[in-house]
Each structure stands twice: as structure tokens, then as C-alpha cells.
Amino acid sequence: MDTEQKLCILHLLDVAKEPMDRSQVLDILTQLNIFNPLEIDIALGDLVKNNLINQEDNKLFINEEGLVVIEFFRDRIGLDLQKKIEDSIIKRLPQNKWQIHYDRTAERLYIDYEKADDNLLHMEITLDQAAYQLIKNNLENLEDKDFVNLKKFFLNV
Known part of the structure; x- marks a missing residue:
């Protein structure tokens, strides 16, 4: 599985600062035209399995292990892609x-x-x-x- 996809998911959940529905994560990343839904779904499963994100019901959130990983490897995501993800989150957040x-x-x-x-x-x-x-x-x-x-x-x- 592509490491960049997993890092993008971790970055997304870190920037969101609140649990997100699995469908929201899929929607945001597919709207950016960078990954297809199947790849994202597989990456989400791997991140849950490797204990970097937690899933309760349909809500996903980054845990301490995931925060450590994204802090050390965030620079492996291009700045343009980081900005696109952040802008997508900001559009969905309260004013x-x-x-x-x-x-x-x-x-x-x-x-x-x-x-x-x-x-x-x-x-x-x-x-x-x-x-x-x-x-x-x-x-x-x-x-x-x-x-x-x-x-x-x-x-x-």
C-alpha cells in the first residue's frame, strides 16, 4: 500500500482535530483526485490494523501513535497536497x-x-x-x- 496515501489520511485526521466519518475521509480524498476510493479504504483498514488510527462505530480519529508518525513524516507529503487537504477540511469546519x-x-x-x-x-x-x-x-x-x-x-x- 502506498505510504503517501496513509500519510495523507493521518494528515487529514490530524488537521481535522475531531473524529470524522469514514465516508467523509473517502469523500475528501477522492474529491482531490489523488486516490481512488478502494485504495483509500484499504489504507484506512491498514492504519486501523496497525493502531495508528482508531475507529469507533463509523468515526475515525488519529491516536497518539498516529500523531507521532505524522509529526516525523509529514514532510514526505508535498506542500501542495498538504494545503489541498487542509483547505478541504477548513471548508467543512464551523466558521x-x-x-x-x-x-x-x-x-x-x-x-x-x-x-x-x-x-x-x-x-x-x-x-x-x-x-x-x-x-x-x-x-x-x-x-x-x-x-x-x-x-x-x-x-x-
């Missing part, structure tokens, strides 16, 4: 969205808050893995009100 990404290799935390097509907040923070693990749950549960609180804190408004 207001927190984007959180931690790069284990560089020990950098990237936090963005987007409303519609505008990026209202972008932060890059150097953070070791132990510190990231301590705040990971809080980051995963950020809401719109948290942006307002940050704005008040930094801008005194």
Missing part, C-alpha cells in the same frame, strides 16, 4: 475555529483563532513536550469566549 498544532520535533506550539476567512489570532510558542502535555486538554477545549478573554488580557479591551 469560528481554534487551530492548535504542536510540532514535537521543533517543540513549538502554534495557536490560531479564525473567524470566517480571517485569522484573528496567531501565536507561536516554544514549549517542551512535558509542558505541552500539561496544557493539552485545556487547549483541546478552547471556545469562542476564550478568544474574547485573551483579547481582553492582551489588549485591555
